[in-house]
Amino acid sequence: xxxxxxxxxxxxxxxxxxxxxxxxxxxxxxxxxxxxxxxxxxxxxxxxxxxxxxxxxxxxxxxxxxxxxxxxxxxxxxxxxxxxxxxxxxxxxxxxxxxxxxxxxxxxxxxxxxxxxxxxxxxxxxxxxxxxxxxxxxxxxxxxxxxxxxxxxxxxxxxxxxxxxxxxxxxxxxxxxxxxxxxxxxxxxxxxxxxxxxxxxxxxxxxxxxxxxxxxxxxxxxxxxxxxxxxxxxxxxxxxxxxxxxxxxxxxxxxxxxxxxxxxxxxxxxxxxxxxxxxxxxxxxxxxxxxxxxxxxxxxxxxxxxxxxxxxxxxxxxxxxxxxxxxxxxxxxxxxxxxxxxxxxxxxxxxxxxxxxxxxxxxxxxxxxxxxxxxxxxxxxxxxxxxxxxxxxxxxxxxxxxxxxxxxxxxxxxxxxxxxxxxxxxxxxxxxxxxxxxxxxxxxxxxxxxxxxxxxxxxxxxxxxxxx
Numbered sequence: 001x002x003x004x005x006x007x008x009x010x011x012x013x014x015x016x017x018x019x020x021x022x023x024x025x026x027x028x029x030x031x032x033x034x035x036x037x038x039x040x041x042x043x044x045x046x047x048x049x050x051x052x053x054x055x056x057x058x059x060x061x062x063x064x065x066x067x068x069x070x071x072x073x074x075x076x077x078x079x080x081x082x083x084x085x086x087x088x089x090x091x092x093x094x095x096x097x098x099x100x101x102x103x104x105x106x107x108x109x110x111x112x113x114x115x116x117x118x119x120x121x122x123x124x125x126x127x128x129x130x131x132x133x134x135x136x137x138x139x140x141x142x143x144x145x146x147x148x149x150x151x152x153x154x155x156x157x158x159x160x161x162x163x164x165x166x167x168x169x170x171x172x173x174x175x176x177x178x179x180x181x182x183x184x185x186x187x188x189x190x191x192x193x194x195x196x197x198x199x200x201x202x203x204x205x206x207x208x209x210x211x212x213x214x215x216x217x218x219x220x221x222x223x224x225x226x227x228x229x230x231x232x233x234x235x236x237x238x239x240x241x242x243x244x245x246x247x248x249x250x251x252x253x254x255x256x257x258x259x260x261x262x263x264x265x266x267x268x269x270x271x272x273x274x275x276x277x278x279x280x281x282x283x284x285x286x287x288x289x290x291x292x293x294x295x296x297x298x299x300x301x302x303x304x305x306x307x308x309x310x311x312x313x314x315x316x317x318x319x320x321x322x323x324x325x326x327x328x329x330x331x332x333x334x335x336x337x338x339x340x341x342x343x344x345x346x347x348x349x350x351x352x353x354x355x356x357x358x359x360x361x362x363x364x365x366x367x368x369x370x371x372x373x374x375x376x377x378x379x380x381x382x383x384x385x386x387x388x389x390x391x392x393x394x395x396x397x398x399x400x401x402x403x404x405x406x407x408x409x410x411x412x413x414x415x416x417x418x419x420x421x422x423x424x425x426x427x428x429x430x431x432x433x434x435x436x437x438x439x440x441x442x443x444x445x446x447x448x449x450x451x452x453x454x455x456x457x458x459x460x461x462x463x464x465x466x467x468x
Contacts, residue, residue: 027157028094031149038142045142050079051133055123064467102455107295111388113464115331128326163192180210197414213408219365223408227297232440233288238265270352282427287440290342293420300414303405307363317355325391355386357393378437379427387419
């Protein structure tokens with residue numbers, strides 16, 4: 001089992017569908033049938049696909065498929081063709097399992113490919129969010145519901161023994177560092193998700209030898225919650241910022257564009273979901289860090305601080321607080337060609353409606369000698385976000401209000417296959433006039449990891465791999 005590589009690349013996928021109805025041999029047949037039936041029976045759905053097709057945007061500089069810089073979805077030819085192409089695409093995606101070579105894997109190929117459907121395309125963004133592209137005041141759940149149902153079908157496949165084919169290659173790759181994990185043989189993993197959410201050696205009571213905690217006895221030291229690419233949040237954090245306008249600006253360092261996020265606040269009211277209002281209010285003026293997990297890394301997340309959990313919930317896709325796991329409008333800003341995922345210019349407010357978890361921790365740390373109060377107090381919010389295909393967020397049973405947590409040791413939960421992000425917010429210090437508890441920058445120590453050296457070998461190509 002693995003990726004189905006075809007010489008004709010993207011075009012072969014679009015040509016694979018001669019009609020929207022597909023053969024009954026896919027593990028995701030239930031969701032595919034739903035999309036087909038909705039298109040056949042609902043005029044609004046057909047009009048929506050027409051609008052999405054008309055709104056497709058050219059690829060940005062640096063991207064091409066088969067030598068063409070046209071948006072690959074335009075080869076569908078029409079709204080009807082686009083609906084067929086989406087069905088054919090997801091039929092292929094349903095049994096995909098990524099492959100790896102050194103520091104490079106192809107897990108993002110299909111995610112990026114689908115993202116061109118709504119890249120700077122307001123009609124596409126509305127449709128994946130459950131809004132009618134032709135009338136923003138009217139709901140239209142077809143594509144949103146399909147993506148949620150597909151995620152359930154896909155997760156079932158990824159939880160099955162049929163998904164284990166490439167696991168042996170991942171385990172054998174030295175850059176995976178399988179010696180750090182509890183299970184080190186491919187046949188010990190009974191599904192892809194079991195491998196993807198593999199556990200480190202160690203425990204929440206004794207710690208993890210391969211991930212020693214930096215200065216565990218210094219109460220003011222914060223640690224990374226997982227293995228990730230970390231960047232500061234440069235957006236203001238407000239309770240309820242209201243409507244915003246997104247604007248692109250030139251980025252001369254990389255000859256592309258970034259979002260001007262200075263005027264796009266992050267809404268605590270939205271991001272922290274159903275947390276009590278008085279708890280949300282503590283994060284007005286907060287600072288933050290983004291922590292983006294890559295497919296080949298550890299996919300559990302832990303507490304970044306010592307403290308006490310004051311609130312915890314999971315906001316499931318399809319609930320009022322989370323329309324799903326898709327809809328970031330500008331993929332190159334989120335996952336740039338440079339590899340600096342979540343770089344400054346990323347609009348993290350767009351994840352406020354994604355499936356996510358929320359954990360709010362009260363922290364106390366010593367003030368300077370002779371100062372009052374003797375102990376300073378603040379709050380830290382850990383928000384694990386599920387992105388794109390599946391994107392499941394799973395909490396451990398111990399994540400409950402009142403539980404005491406230990407930084408780098410207490411495990412909060414894990415992600416299943418799909419995009420994975422952990423947003424950290426740090427409140428101002430309690431009892432001050434908004435004094436920041438944490439500066440919005442990564443501060444490391446001598447001898448700690450700051451980067452890794454890459455291998456030059458590309459991952460195997462998929463039908464959705466862009467040109468080099």
